[in-house]
Amino acid sequence: MKTLNLQTNDGAQITAYTFAPILKKGSPKVLITAMLHGDESTAKKVAQALIEKLKNEKLIGTVTIIPKVNEAAAKIGSRRHPEDDKDLNRQFKNIKNKTASNHLADELMKLAEDYDYGVDLHVFPGEHSPVVTVCVARGDEKVQAEAERLQEIVGPDVIWKLDPFKGETEKFGTLMGYLLNKGKPAFGIEMPPEDLVLDRQLEKIVNGLIKLLIEVKIIEGTKPQTTKNIPRMKRQLLKIEEPGRFVPATTKLLKPVSKGQVMGTFYPERTNKPVEIVSPFSGPLMTIAQDGPVTVGEKFIAVGLQLSW
Ligand SMILES: [Zn+2]
Structure with missing residues (x-):
């Protein structure tokens, strides 16, 4: 090296x-x-x-x-x-x-x-x-x-x-x-x-x-297999518009989420009154914000839009 x-x-x-x-x-x-x-x-x-x-x-x-x-x-x-x-x-x-x-x-x-x-x-x-x-x-x-x-x-x-x-x-x-x-x-x-x-x-x-x-022939080894059937997705984002605290309702990734499903509770800094965060999308859960403070520009959730391949 x-x-x-x-x-x-x-x-x-x-x-x-x-x-x-x-x-x-x-x-x-x-x-x-x-x-x-x-x-x-x-x-x-x-x-x-x-x-x-x-x-x-x-x-x-x-x-x-x-x-x-x-x-x-x-x-x-x-x-x-x-x-x-x-x-x-x-x-x-x-x-x-x-x-x-x-x-x-x-x-x-x-x-x-x-x-x-x-x-x-x-x-x-x-x-x-x-x-x-x-x-x-x-x-x-x-x-x-x-x-x-x-x-x-x-x-x-x-x-x-x-x-x-x-x-x-x-x-x-x-x-x-x-x-x-x-x-x-x-x-x-x-x-x-x-x-x-x-x-x-x-x-x-x-x-x-x-x-x-x-x-790609950088190191020696047995030719690796490709992984079949990896899902291809686009992201659908639910963005955070004001600072506060988020408590996710689930952290089960890649499990299906349906439109209208409660994804967690948000406590805006402004009011500190709990607000239910509801998914506007259906699809597999790609990412979800962790328990704790969140701010503008971050995302509550990203839900996958599954693509064919
Ligand atoms: Zn980066």
């Missing part, structure tokens, strides 16, 4: 760990990133566990892992960068007036030039969630299909189909979208926050990544 210290144009540091074979020529390269958002420490935990596992593997290709991309945001546990209040995972595009987040994005884009595949690890902060991989509808059909096939190798509970052109328009400028546009198969993995994640979920992700690295 080699440690790389990358430096952005404005002097910020990014530490990357590279595992490479002795004869590198022409062999494939995978880039795995975590903590583009500073409040997603579970992603760092996965990256570190993967680094430990790779120490015992025989390498035939190169994998570079960055457990903590956004050091400044991680230091204060914030999604956004403290200097410019930007969401780093929306900066992978041409931007004229560059601030700290853009310099980080530039450095990652420069590094990614040299790689064939990308996996970006994320967390649903404050939410109970299954292990979800994310298909972003960017790049041509071929690269999208390959990214989806690789997700079947990883074997999540759900494949989330995210189309920034339809619905989740705020998801432009992601690292995954950038890589897909460059013709590099890439996808995200979403997981619960550290206080909710289960050991078996962490294992599922780390083992899934090992299978992926075997499949």
Whole structure:
């Protein structure tokens, strides 16, 4: 393993760990990133566990892992960068007036030039969630299909189909979208926050990544099987519009929810009077806010809209 210290144009540091074979020529390269958002420490935990596992593997290709991309945001546990209040995972595009987040994005884009595949690890902060991989509808059909096939190798509970052109328009400028546009198969993995994640979920992700690295010929091993029948979903969100406290009525993920079902009780800060939170959607429960304080912009629930495949 080699440690790389990358430096952005404005002097910020990014530490990357590279595992490479002795004869590198022409062999494939995978880039795995975590903590583009500073409040997603579970992603760092996965990256570190993967680094430990790779120490015992025989390498035939190169994998570079960055457990903590956004050091400044991680230091204060914030999604956004403290200097410019930007969401780093929306900066992978041409931007004229560059601030700290853009310099980080530039450095990652420069590094990614040299790689064939990308996996970006994320967390649903404050939410109970299954292990979800994310298909972003960017790049041509071929690269999208390959990214989806690789997700079947990883074997999540759900494949989330995210189309920034339809619905989740705020998801432009992601690292995954950038890589897909460059013709590099890439996808995200979403997981619960550290206080909710289960050991078996962490294992599922780390083992899934090992299978992926075997499949794309980074490490030696028996050709992995794809997981069949992983449900494909879009998200339907019930957003939180004022600060308060939420008590979920269920945390049974991927179980069917029906329209009108009570999902929990909300105590708005304003009145502290309990309000029943009712699902406006029917479908499998993808995520639900954990017991505790919630605020504007977060979600009470995400209900899956199941897609055929
Ligand atoms: Zn994230």
